[in-house]
Each structure stands twice: as structure tokens, then as C-alpha cells.
Amino acid sequence: MKFAFFGSSLVSAYWNGAATYYRGIIKAMHRRGHQVIFYEPDAYDRQKNRDIPDPEYATVKVYAPTEAAVSEALEDALHADVIVKTSGVGVFDELLEKEVLQLKLKGKFVIFWDVDAPATLDRVQYGDEDYFKALIPQYDLILTYGGGDPVVNAYKSFGARKCVPIYNALDPDTHHPVEKExxxxxxxxxxxxxxxxxxxxxxxxxxxxxxxxxxxxxxxxxxxxxxxxxxxxxxxxxxxxxxxxxxxxxxxxxxxxxxxxxxxxxxxxxxxxxxxxxxxxxxxxxxxxxxxxxxxxxxxxxxxxxxxxxxxxxxxxxxxxxxxxxxxxxxxxxxxxHTYDQRAVELDALLQKELALPENY
The missing domain is CATH 3.40.50.2000 (Glycogen Phosphorylase B;)
Structure with missing residues (x-):
């Protein structure tokens, strides 16, 4: 399948604690035959502080932090089968979270992938008229990188159709024992x-x-x-x-x-x-x-x-x-x-069920 990810950054971990998670899960998805385009804004000096080049396991598309560029990226993402909006992009999050849902009308499966569910849920629960509360039931699927039953139950209380944790994990290719320094x-x-x-x-x-x-x-x-x-x-x-x-x-x-x-x-x-x-x-x-x-x-x-x-x-x-x-x-x-390859197996099984796909799709 083809995935379009809207996230903070795949190529820079600068002020971006989710970078390792994105890299691990997307690399593992690539190994399982999926194609991923990762859309990230040119913001917060992340492009000046890249710590990896564009990876072979994903196509990275960097867009300007403007509404026009966001609209262009969303239009480009229509080539994907599954559209993923992650939390904490940091630029036009509200716009993205509303507009990706419009892609459902064009036959796309739309996921909100929360890489900081505790913060999101606290904001929705205690914020005055938080816009995201009304959006939660509209997503086909909510994924989180942590939280267990407390997060799942909280999302369900706000009307989520389904919420499943895909936990953080290890990529042994990048994180492994080395000599002491x-x-x-x-x-x-x-x-x-x-x-x-x-x-x-x-x-x-x-x-x-x-x-x-x-x-x-x-x-x-x-x-x-x-x-x-x-x-x-x-x-x-x-x-x-x-x-x-x-x-x-x-x-x-x-x-x-x-x-x-x-x-x-x-x-x-x-x-x-x-x-x-x-x-x-x-x-x-x-x-x-x-x-x-x-x-x-x-x-x-x-x-x-x-x-x-x-x-x-x-x-x-x-x-x-x-x-x-x-x-x-x-x-x-x-x-x-706890490797990302194991997490990708879980994700594949989940999507196969949610999308009613045949076995070994």
C-alpha cells in the first residue's frame, strides 16, 4: 500500500523526539512492501540540523510553512491509499487535522497517529472548546505510540471509532552496543x-x-x-x-x-x-x-x-x-x-482487518 505521512520530521531529530519512532516504524513498513511519502514542514531549524540524509525507505517531501504549501501537499497526498496525520507537526496542525478528513470523501482511509497522546487528551479534556474533540470520531482509526488502556478508553470516551497503541520499539540497525567513549x-x-x-x-x-x-x-x-x-x-x-x-x-x-x-x-x-x-x-x-x-x-x-x-x-x-x-x-x-519489525506486523494485521483486505495482500 501507499502511505502519506504528515509529521514533524523524518530526517531531523532536532527538537523532535518522535524522529526515532517515525524512522523505525516506517523502515519496517518499507521492509514489508509498503511505500511511504513523508511530508514535513521546513520549520524550527530542523532542515539545518538534519542527522540523516533522505532515507531509501521513504520519499521525503519538505514543504514551506504556509497554508498554500500545506494545500499543495494535501493534494499531492491523494496518490496514497492511506493518509496519516501525526500529532505535533508544529505547523498548521489544526488545518491539517481538519483537511485530511476531507480526503475521506475521496475514498481515502485516514488515520490520526498520536505520538503524544497524554498531552493531546489532557488538552482536549481540559481545554475550552478544543477544536480536535469534534474531529476524533471522524477518523477511520486512531493510533498512539503509548498509553495502553487508559489512553484507549479516553479516546473512546471522545467518540473514537477505534484506538490502538503501536508502541515505541527498537531498530537494531541503528541502536546497538558500541565501544565505550x-x-x-x-x-x-x-x-x-x-x-x-x-x-x-x-x-x-x-x-x-x-x-x-x-x-x-x-x-x-x-x-x-x-x-x-x-x-x-x-x-x-x-x-x-x-x-x-x-x-x-x-x-x-x-x-x-x-x-x-x-x-x-x-x-x-x-x-x-x-x-x-x-x-x-x-x-x-x-x-x-x-x-x-x-x-x-x-x-x-x-x-x-x-x-x-x-x-x-x-x-x-x-x-x-x-x-x-x-x-x-x-x-x-x-x-x-520489542522491535519495529514486530510492531509493523501488528500494524499490518490491524490494517488488513480494518480495510477488509485479503490475507497476504
């Missing part, structure tokens, strides 16, 4: 952009821990932290390009996952970087959220902390040998259960 050596590393509903948790689970553990070294990566006060034992890297993610995950004793408030509230929402880190064989310490054990076995494949004090306790008792054993177990789990 001295520049990324530390006791604990955290990689994540500075966002309002994550900052307080970063203060509690990372910066306060570093301040209390003067004899250990910490690394912080991601956009937006440059003016944030930090303890002297925290080394700030700024934006970390995708090419360096494996080394950043492999080199410290442990890496920290900190969920945004909304993702922790809904649960079942592991970030892409959890699977990236597991794919590199990293020992992951994560803040607690419901559904962790759906993906990893706590204590064996991942370490769970409910507070900054528990992060300190874990780090204090974490030997190099134990960290390696946990990282190795996490790697084996994601390779066995």
Missing part, C-alpha cells in the same frame, strides 16, 4: 529536551541526586538546559545527535529515563529513548509509571525509582557487574519482544 563516561546520564512538564521531575530525579552525590559524575544531554543551574559534577552536552546516542548509552554506568508528567500519569508510555538505551545494552534507571512490567521486568531488566532518594539508593549500590547484567537482560528483551 571516554567523553561520555559517567555514573549516570540523562538525555532529554527541556520541557515544562518534565523539568520538575528532572530536578528531583537527576539534578538533586547529582547535588547530593559529589563523588559521582553526571551527564545531561538535550536542548534547552543551557541556562539551568547545575551542580559542578554535571557535564552538560547540549543537543546530542542521533549518531552519538549509542555511545552515550553504552559509556555511563547507568542511564536515566524521566517521563513527562502527562506520560507518567497515563502510564504504558515508554519513551523512544528507553528502547534506544536497552538496544545499546544500557543499565536503565527509570522513574515509576504504570505498565513498566508490560515492557521490562523490574529488577532484572530495568531499575525503577519512585523518587530522587531512590535514584541515590540505586546508584550507591550499583556495581559495574550488576549494571552490565541488567543492560544485557534489557537488550535480550527488546530484541525478542
Amino acid at each position: 571516554e567523553r561520555f563516561g559517567a555514573d549516570l546520564a540523562f538525555l532529554g529536551n527541556r520541557l515544562p512538564d518534565r523539568e520538575k521531575r528532572v530536578e528531583d530525579f537527576f539534578l538533586a541526586v547529582a547535588a547530593a552525590m559529589h563523588d559521582q559524575q553526571f551527564i545531561l544531554g538535550g536542548n534547552g538546559w543551557q541556562d539551568k543551574p547545575m551542580p559542578a559534577n554535571v557535564h552538560y552536552l547540549g543537543h546530542v545527535f542521533t549518531r552519538d546516542h549509542n555511545a552515550l548509552n553504552c559509556s555511563p554506568k547507568a542511564v536515566l529515563n524521566i517521563s513527562r508528567d502527562s506520560m507518567a500519569k497515563y502510564g504504558f508510555s515508554p519513551a523512544t529513548r528507553v528502547f534506544e538505551a536497552a538496544g545499546a545494552g544500557a543499565c536503565i534507571i527509570t522513574d515509576y509509571w504504570e505498565g513498566i512490567d508490560f515492557f521490562f521486568e523490574p529488577g532484572k531488566e530495568i531499575l525503577v525509582a519512585k523518587s530522587g532518594d531512590e535514584v541515590k539508593e540505586i546508584l550507591s549500590g550499583l556495581s559495574d557487574e550488576k549494571a552490565k547484567a541488567i543492560g544485557d537482560s534489557a537488550l535480550q528483551k527488546v530484541l525478542a519482544k
Whole structure:
């Protein structure tokens, strides 16, 4: 089948946490014989900060951030069988979310693919007259990259015809173990952009821990932290390009996952970087959220902390040998259960059913 994706960016991970997800799932779809055109706006300096060239598994079409260019892209997308509007394009989202539904009148199957369902649902639930609420029942299918039953039930309460999670996963071709690099050596590393509903948790689970553990070294990566006060034992890297993610995950004793408030509230929402880190064989310490054990076995494949004090306790008792054993177990789990090839199989089965396609279409 031919797919038209309207998303933030496939070729740049700059201020774009969904890039790894897009790449993994679209590459896996390509392997299964699908053709994908990815439409992305020239916005937020992403084209100036590309971290991959145009991939062989998709056709990338960059359009100007204007209404006229959006209309042209929508007209071009009529060549596809399935039209996908993802959340958080960042340019003319409301226009796109309304206009892709007009393509249903021309016989297209239209999907809303939510890569930040907790934020979307909170906005719809608590926003005054949010425009998207009325659009939800009109989509043929809602897909999310996390959230589990809480998100599915919330979408259904707003009239969604069907909502199915297609979870984040691992692409072993791009995220895998590499040699340690001295520049990324530390006791604990955290990689994540500075966002309002994550900052307080970063203060509690990372910066306060570093301040209390003067004899250990910490690394912080991601956009937006440059003016944030930090303890002297925290080394700030700024934006970390995708090419360096494996080394950043492999080199410290442990890496920290900190969920945004909304993702922790809904649960079942592991970030892409959890699977990236597991794919590199990293020992992951994560803040607690419901559904962790759906993906990893706590204590064996991942370490769970409910507070900054528990992060300190874990780090204090974490030997190099134990960290390696946990990282190795996490790697084996994601390779066995959580790859994008496996997610693409789930997606194919779902679309086959929803589109009433014959077997082996």
C-alpha cells in the first residue's frame, strides 16, 4: 500500500523526539512492501540540523510553512491509499487535522497517529472548546505510540471509532552496543529536551541526586538546559545527535529515563529513548509509571525509582557487574519482544482487518 505521512520530521531529530519512532516504524513498513511519502514542514531549524540524509525507505517531501504549501501537499497526498496525520507537526496542525478528513470523501482511509497522546487528551479534556474533540470520531482509526488502556478508553470516551497503541520499539540497525567513549563516561546520564512538564521531575530525579552525590559524575544531554543551574559534577552536552546516542548509552554506568508528567500519569508510555538505551545494552534507571512490567521486568531488566532518594539508593549500590547484567537482560528483551519489525506486523494485521483486505495482500 501507499502511505502519506504528515509529521514533524523524518530526517531531523532536532527538537523532535518522535524522529526515532517515525524512522523505525516506517523502515519496517518499507521492509514489508509498503511505500511511504513523508511530508514535513521546513520549520524550527530542523532542515539545518538534519542527522540523516533522505532515507531509501521513504520519499521525503519538505514543504514551506504556509497554508498554500500545506494545500499543495494535501493534494499531492491523494496518490496514497492511506493518509496519516501525526500529532505535533508544529505547523498548521489544526488545518491539517481538519483537511485530511476531507480526503475521506475521496475514498481515502485516514488515520490520526498520536505520538503524544497524554498531552493531546489532557488538552482536549481540559481545554475550552478544543477544536480536535469534534474531529476524533471522524477518523477511520486512531493510533498512539503509548498509553495502553487508559489512553484507549479516553479516546473512546471522545467518540473514537477505534484506538490502538503501536508502541515505541527498537531498530537494531541503528541502536546497538558500541565501544565505550571516554567523553561520555559517567555514573549516570540523562538525555532529554527541556520541557515544562518534565523539568520538575528532572530536578528531583537527576539534578538533586547529582547535588547530593559529589563523588559521582553526571551527564545531561538535550536542548534547552543551557541556562539551568547545575551542580559542578554535571557535564552538560547540549543537543546530542542521533549518531552519538549509542555511545552515550553504552559509556555511563547507568542511564536515566524521566517521563513527562502527562506520560507518567497515563502510564504504558515508554519513551523512544528507553528502547534506544536497552538496544545499546544500557543499565536503565527509570522513574515509576504504570505498565513498566508490560515492557521490562523490574529488577532484572530495568531499575525503577519512585523518587530522587531512590535514584541515590540505586546508584550507591550499583556495581559495574550488576549494571552490565541488567543492560544485557534489557537488550535480550527488546530484541525478542520489542522491535519495529514486530510492531509493523501488528500494524499490518490491524490494517488488513480494518480495510477488509485479503490475507497476504
